[in-house]
Amino acid sequence: MAVLDHPAENVSPPVAQRAPSWATTLDHKQIGILYIITSLIFMAVGGLEALIIRAQLWVPDSHLVGPDMFNQLFTMHGTTMVFFVVMPMLFGFGNYLIPLMIGARDMAFPRLNAFSYWMFAFGGTLTYLSFLAGGAPNVGWFAYAPLTEYAFSRDHSTDYWILGLMVSGIGTTATAVNLVTTILVMRAPGMSLARVPLFVWMMMFDGVLLIFALPPFTAAAIMLLLDRGLGAHFFDTQAGGSALLWQHLFWFFGHPEVYIMALPAFGIISEVVPVFSRKVIFGYESVAAATVVIGVISMGVWAHHMFTVGMSDALDAIFSGASFLIAVPTGIKMFNWIATIYGGKIRMQSPMLFAVGFLAMFLIGGLTGIMLAAVPIDWQVSDSYFVVGHFHYVLFGGSLFAIMAAYYFWFPKMTGRLLSERLARWHFWLMLAGFNLTFFPMHIAGLLGMPRRIYTYSADRGWTIWNQLSTVGAMLLAVSFLFFFWNLFVSWRRGESSGDDPWDAWTLEWATTSPPAHYNFEEIPIVRSRRPLWDLKHPEDPDWEHE
């Protein structure tokens, strides 16, 4: 096997070497690590909120927390996980990896990159400061009007929600612009768009989606702020405003947001699966094309969140059809990944374990998504725990499993050390068991009629056992993350040295040291195929002869 035989211990990890300069850094790698660490902190907080929610629902008629605190908890849990965990974590990996993958020295706009990170960090902090200012937001992560109007939400908690998300949203938009520009203009010689790694493809379209989807949400947030602070009536139904307008604007952002979180996860899987199957990705072009198709269709499905608000049959049918349709390109990707695994020399190491976990969990989430795209069934289960189970299978089973694969895959690149495989396996199996035990029973509770967002329930409903299973699963999940955090800590301190290319991988980030120098590459690499490292390691059988 070909290796980069540079001894990793010769290079101090930037974490230790450059600690004082974190606040002023413009290095995309440090900024990527900042994103990742900050989002991990938010993940711990959001996870704690989820545990309290599950503890509250452990028994009927529980009074562990009151209804108002419960509202704050589920609002902050949803807001945190979407805006301050999954998205920034993916941006962290994108920031770290994209310049390396395309053979660039940095992002196109390094200062804007740092600005984006700080906006995210301060936006999240501002949202959480509400806890100190009388109470956290309690209107759900969707903040439906007119519940969010001043008449129904008289304290400042909703203002904190709006302002915090606006601040972090500015950073997110800047990141999107930076990502797209970097990928379009800073690729190494020879790296055409048809040769960039699929993770880069996905991040590019992620940026495009963000640029289209986020501004309407920001506009809606400003309109809501005007309603609340200056007496405008955009969403005030008592004064001629429209509550549905909020829903349209919010979900015009909110549904593409699902794919904004899913596309980079697809990209991660598209990098991990081929390397650990020892095969070229099956159907590179179709995976890339499916990304574009998903991006386009995802902008036209938002109203499937609104089947129950009383739209016309024709609108219901159009959005239902579009929602069904999006399963096609997503299915194409699933087939591509499975075809890549099929017949491969599979190495079931931790990144691959999580990738396979992703495939199974995301498939279940996708299937229940197809069910929800059918208007009649949506009418039956809308706003029930069925929906809660579904979207957790998509976002946790999809995005977070893929993100975990990314941690195990690229941690050696970031630190020069391998994560412990033994702890990783504990993490994976506990997470898989805990995840399914938490979220699968929610489907059944939902079908039995349990509405989402209720803070307690009576014993005669038949929901107790399903809630208790979910709570036990949540505890298991928490334990699994303890293994993960412990693994990150001990492996970073004294993990086994990884060398520069521990997985015998094929993309450019593995061509430099682990961790890379500030400027990434002494020489800008010249690319002739989609697997430049394969070409270097196997000059007798290079890929470019086959492309």
Added chain:
Amino acid sequence: MNSSEATMAEHGANRETIRMPIETASPLVVSLGITLLCAGCVTNWALSGLGAALLIGGLARWISQLLPGRGEEEHAWVPIDQRARAIERVDVAIESRPRGFIARMQVPAQVHPYSTGVRGGIVGGAAMAIVALAYGLVSGRGIWYPVNLLAAMLLPSMSEMTGAELEQFDATALVLGLVIHTIVSATSGLFYGILLPTLPRYPVLWGGVIAPLLWTGAIYGFMGVLNPVMNSRVDWPWFIASQVVYGATAGLVVVRSKKVPLRPV
């Protein structure tokens, strides 16, 4: 390698320093300024004032660093013994396997064109429609009945229709039914085209019998969710027959097409 690529590689190889942006707190200060500006709206306007001051100061510093020669500095490369070494070949894995295209793909070397799958799906869909219409005539419910049942998947209002109403012509249902039928048929055909060459022997058996029975089983389980109206009214023997006819027809179209070499990656 073209001339610009060569120049770039040569340029990189001959230098021991590189210009990189200098570290700066400007982005941090600007973002803190914006955040305080916003936070002041819900706490104290003095905070907004502080935020505005930070924003202006930070922006001024940021802009000044964009002037020529101000925002970059020379960085020395890391010592030579700490750089990534040239990638060396220690070839073990590759020698133990056959070289070339098949080894790297491990999928059939020849496949049916994707377009054949779509074509097979559409032809199969037409054959299936004939069976469905025949059912309408034989059962005495008329040819619009199966079309309306299919459209009920997307038209919630049809869930409240009586059997007699479902036998009537409905233009919206016809259009929707056609769209659903065409898309599903073509998409399933595409999967046929992709999958059939990977299945062991007897593709018509797989495509015409086994696959339709498998997906009919799946549909049987999901029908109540996907299309409650059809679920309550479907005639299962006819339904299975139509699926088998679809599978056999689409499979035949696919397997009779000429295979083409899979494009190498």
